[in-house]
Amino acid sequence: MDESQDGPPVGWEPARFRVPCPNCSGGVRTRARLGVRADRTGTGYITETCGECLGRGWLPFGG
Incomplete structure (x- = not known):
């Protein structure tokens, strides 16, 4: 058996x-x-991971 048949290729999942x-x-x-400043309040949107x-x-499906 040669090395190419030992297992799956590198990086294979x-x-x-x-x-x-x-x-x-x-x-x-x-x-x-909600943001609060000295003279006003307001709502802002921030992004997060x-x-x-x-x-x-x-x-993953089912896990």
């Missing part, structure tokens, strides 16, 4: 099913924040 993350859009989600999918935008 088995196929895994995945679904889009329902909590974000492409791994990034926005969150509303999704903690559910770790910024990948996909979740």
Whole structure:
């Protein structure tokens, strides 16, 4: 048996099913924040990396 038949190629992974993350859009989600200044208040939106999918935008299906 030669070396080419010892195992899978380098970097090969088995196929895994995945679904889009329902909590974000492409791994990034926005969150509303209330800001307070000396004379006014307001709401702004900040972006953050999704903690559910770790910024990948996909979740493993059935796991």
